[in-house]
Amino acid sequence: MSLHLWIIPLLPLAGAAINGLLGKRFPKVLVNAIALGTTAAAFAYALWVAVQFLGLPADQVPHVERYATWMTAGTFSAEYGIYLDQLSLVMLLVVTSVGFLIHIYSVGYMEHEGGYYRYFAYLNIFMFFMLTLVLANNYLLMFVGWEGVGLASYLLIGFWFLKDSAANAGKKAFITNRVGDFGFLIALFLLIKHFGTLQYDSVFKAVTAYPVEASAGLLTAIGLLMMMGASGKSAQIPLYVWLPDAMEGPTPVSALIHAATMVTAGVYMVARSNPVFNRAPLALTAVAVIGTLTAIFAASIGILQTDIKKVLAYSTVSQLGYMFLGCGVAAYGAGIFHLMTHAFFKALLFLSAGAIIHGLGGEQDMRHMGGLRQYMPKTFWCMTIATFTIAGFPPLAAFFSKDEILWKTWASGNHALWLIGIIAAAMTSFYMFRLWFMTFFGEYRGAEAEDAHHGHDTHDSHSGPHESPMIMIVPLMILAVLSFVGGWVGIPAALGGSDRFDHFLEPVFHSTAEAAPGTETAALPSEGHAGHDDTSTELLFMGISVGAAAIGFLGAWFLYYKRTDLPARMAKSAGSLYALVLDKYRIDELYGAAVIRPIVLASTNILWKGIDATLIDGAVNESAAGAQDVSDGLRHMQSGSIRSYAGWVAFGAAIVIAFMVWKGVR
């Protein structure tokens, strides 16, 4: 039975084509109708597909649809096809639902902006590529989506392209991603070389024949290169630097692309490639370590940021780190679970931040906010739910997902990683409540800064903080509900739940492992016996998680609500350390000096001035100059005097005769 899944990605593509090609002449209502209509249709169709999928008998999962051969080269061929299993179904629903909500929100947020049709065309094309990415049935098609979302991200970060910083941020995102994509491509080349195919089912089948690699080998190399690609797309150390700058884009874009969906593509790719990673423990460890380091590193930067979107950006980087930590301890289900809840609560955070920025006429600096609770109560309540969710308070969504990751980390024996993770969780709670207190409590500090500020998103003429229109608030409320209850699908057994989400995803992550008996290493916990052995331990760890969140809350409450004079004094006493963290550890400067400057210098002096200007241009210019010189000499033959022509004729004849005589003599 065919579900005609191709319709889902093609709907937003059609919307993008219509709006992008013709939208300039359309009234806003029509642009809205096309953009939202196609996205809503895609979401509705995805829901129908989900119902159909759940009705499929177990032997028809994964549900693969093949439409046409895309390309053939020798024995290698790739096709247009769709691979629907539990993992891609979750991604499909997350992308279409969050995407649709953000489309609605954008109608309100972008109302006064120029390039309205362009914005929605880009947003739709992003939906198309993201759906291609998650639905593809081979790595090559996935790579098309992978690059396509990068393109959409570039276009939307640089949406206000007249602003230098936005244009530069777009370029930075695109180029940083190239570095990661290079690794991903090499991984694909290795797959083609050794398995001759990029189809998921054939690759995974071929990989199961391999034993677990005790030391570095082929699969480890593939895994590490894939992780390189994932760390570019999902903003992990060392390639995370583009994501904070990406906040130059419109806020709904930050919510959709740079928080909820695109940046999680790396996590999806790692989870999708779990047969490879399961046989390459070294690569898996690298994933876990990178994820943990990113989680705490980004969290520590987030503590001191004052731009509300930058705080959320670093928080995104940090949460992505958690997802990689989950995947890295082979708890892919936990990683994807956190991906889903994160999509809800981070989209909510960004959209609430957008509502605040909108309501303040473009102000993004938290030092100029404060006391907004009374001006925008609806936004306040949505933001409160989001903040408590991300901090990890039960029974909100992220409590279950984050705690599952941390518990699986401990259960897999990586105690050091767990410790770092729990510290990062406390930091997360701290900086989120710092944001919450600075924004909504205390006195409104925006009035005196009003004259000085130069708005980020230049909105309508602004008169004091105000609540956003309903078209922006409704998506917030829906997301708030999702952030609240989204975690309940995965209540762990220790709390009387049944871990339904994990069991739902289990076929994706375990069917391939079971196909090769004895490959499950002791280091990888299998969900079956990790749970009921030590329920009490798990409960204890949950307590620790909640404790960490509470510490963060109390710290933020003390410093940013009770004693607001303290942070400045502490900053003064911390001195250079404070400055270092405030400058984001000067990583951008480090990259600038260590990587970018040498490349720029080498490009300037060798490639540009040496090869291009001297060698290539030189060759062209010299041959032109040479031709000019020669013709300058030859020009004098064309004297116009008949007798000199006759002389040349005679001269030529003499040479011919001399040559023939010489030939004859010889």
Place this chain on the structure above:
Amino acid sequence: MVPLSYYLVLSAILFACGVAGFLIKRNIITIFMSIELMLNAVNLTFVAFAAELRALSGHVFVFFVMVVAAAEAAVGLAIIISVFRTRETLNVDRVNLLKL
């Protein structure tokens, strides 16, 4: 019997004289005569070969050349007279209106 090569050498000398005269002289009548000289040097070659090879076509060709030369002389002299009337000179270097 005079050997063929004698005729050919004489013909070559005459031709070279014609060429030299054509290139060096400025007087348009002298140039005209140099051309005639070259034509006749070629004629000499034709008849020399014709006699040597006992072939009639060489002789016939010479007659053709003579006819053409006569016609050329008639036209050429007419042109020269006409040039002299308008330009008052026979120096070819000063008859250069067509030169840019």
